[in-house]
Amino acid sequence: MTGISFYLLTDTHYFEPSLGASGKGYDEYMKGEQMCLAENSAILKATFAKIAEDENTDFVIIPGDLTKNGEKESHKGLLRELYKLRDKGKKIYVITARHDFNDTPRGYKNDGFVPVEGTKRRELSELYKDFGYETAIAFDERTLSYVSQLNRDVRLLAINCDGETDRERGSIDGRLMEWIKEQARAAKKDGCFMFAINHYPVIPPIPVFSLVGDAKLKNWKETAETLPDLGINLIFTGHMHIQSVNEYKNKNGRTLYDICTSALVGSPAVYRRVSISQEGKVSINTLSVPDFEWDLNGLTARQYFDKRFFSMIQHRINKALSGKGVKAIGRRIFNSITLKCLGRLLFIKVPKPLKKQRLADFASEIGISIFAGDMPYTEGTPKGDLIRKTLKRLCPVIRFVERKLSKDNEPLDLTQMLLSSVGKTGNYSDNHTVINLKEEKHGYNHC
Ligand SMILES: [Fe+2]
Ligand SMILES: [Fe+2]
Structure with a gap:
């Protein structure tokens, strides 16, 4: 198998500065917010500049919550930055999530809130057509999931399970799973290694999150049982703004590894560089958001x-x-x-x-x-x-x-x-770790 390396960043929650991020309304809102909002654009620009410097890594993957809350101007602002990064030679793949469509987003001006133009979910695949959708070799129009051929031997399965209604949100329903099975079979037939992204974690990032409804897929156990049997052993997720690497062994002794990554714009504010070697060794490293153009009051x-x-x-x-x-x-x-x-x-x-x-x-x-x-x-x-x-x-x-x-x-x-x-238990560090897929009974070995 041809090896591959990529950057994985998620939950950019981009917010276009011109929409307004100041005043009493903003200050009040920010008291309960983990993410930086006014600083968001500067953080993204600094991170993309750093990624652009790396000539050895061609791919960038972003599994959802691209904007703060689906503001049309935030999508446009993020797209501007994505096109700039693409022009520097990076191939970028995104999926969208619940924070990317909204009828009533807002900006923060004049000590209060101002309504701003939102985005419909049906607009998203067209908006991001150059970042996964247009070159996809398979596309599920209902869910906006797709498959991309990253290199001769590696396919990305981009799963989207963040639909319009509560019922459609945060679970891989039967129809979507059938589509995934079809894609996994096709990858196997073509001798390709396939890994996945999904906005929601499949495995609860920490044990107490198994008690929190929205912290993982609603049908996480069923999904974690099924994916490894299809040859999908590796999934990259976001949503919970947390760093975690977890494994789940299914009834057939096959393993799913879920690598959940923190939001780019909130503590710990990190992103990952991942490389998968020819031998199936997955090296995961975590990088901090670089210094960005902002008055940090003397802090790092x-x-x-x-x-x-x-x-x-x-x-x-x-x-x-x-x-x-x-x-x-x-x-x-x-x-x-x-x-x-x-x-x-x-x-x-x-x-x-x-x-x-x-x-x-x-x-x-x-x-x-x-x-x-x-x-x-x-x-x-x-x-x-x-x-x-x-x-x-x-x-x-x-x-x-x-x-x-x-x-x-x-x-x-x-x-x-x-x-x-x-207190961290388990075999893998949440930040810097190596996973050996070659030991898997299925998946990597069929390449
Ligand atoms: Fe998020
Ligand atoms: Fe989310």
């Missing part, structure tokens, strides 16, 4: 993105605790107590270096770490052990929540789920 780009994420988490928790009674007490505790106080309340010994840290800051730090991948709070680390002891003390509350959440009497180990969501 990463500190700037983290600061936004940090304040967003605190704002959202405070909002969830807004109100009187128990919520007000919870809000006061969250914002004022240190880990030392928390230890006293729960009869836990807190290591000295952690005593002065505010609970609110620790919670935000955990949030940022989860989304950056390779979560560090494992057993044996001071913070990891503190989380373990805290969850043990909160056992009665956790048991209560488990009873509420468990469906059809399926046992649920929430403690274990939480622990493996904050």
Whole structure:
């Protein structure tokens, strides 16, 4: 098989600056937003400039949420940048997702919001015709999914499962799966290796996300069982703005690897360079968004993105605790107590270096770490052990929540789920890893 390398970036959520990104309305909205909005165009330009410098990598793949919210001007602005990158020799493949069509998007001007022109879903394949659709060797008009021949031996299966209605959104329905099977059979017959992209993660990026409806495909298990049997072992996803690399072994012993990538414009603000060698070795590396033209107030780009994420988490928790009674007490505790106080309340010994840290800051730090991948709070680390002891003390509350959440009497180990969501387990790093597809029983070996 001829090897291939490509850049994978996702959830660009491009927002055209001329639509307005300032004023009181904007500031209020941004309190609860993870992504940078005003800075978005500068971030994209800097990243594309960096990608253009790499003469050894011809392909760029973007699995959805291309614009902030389907603003027509944002699509036009993004397309301008995509054409510039294409003119520098890159072949670009995109799929669209829920944030790319909308009847009522808005800009932020005059201390409030202003309505701006939106985009219909049916317009998207024409808008992005030069970025996958026109050269596709197969196209499913109903879902906007397509297949592209990237080189002599490699095909991209671009799955789109973000339809107009709730029912059509976030699941691969029977008709789409039949179309996928047909494409997988054709790839096999032609001796081509096929990998996939899809906006929604197939495997929940972290264990607790299996409890969150929108965090993965609705029919994720069924899909993860089927794809490897079709010879599709590798899928690149986005949507949850998180770095994760997960594997799922199906009943026939075949594996699906799901590489989910963070949003380009929000902490950790990264993209990936992926290369698949002739021998089926998949090398995945993560790169940070380069310095971009913006006043960062003396911070590095990463500190700037983290600061936004940090304040967003605190704002959202405070909002969830807004109100009187128990919520007000919870809000006061969250914002004022240190880990030392928390230890006293729960009869836990807190290591000295952690005593002065505010609970609110620790919670935000955990949030940022989860989304950056390779979560560090494992057993044996001071913070990891503190989380373990805290969850043990909160056992009665956790048991209560488990009873509420468990469906059809399926046992649920929430403690274990939480622990493996904050402390990385598994065989693969979320940021820099190598996957060997040659060991697969199906898929790569048929090339
Ligand atoms: Fe997104
Ligand atoms: Fe999304």
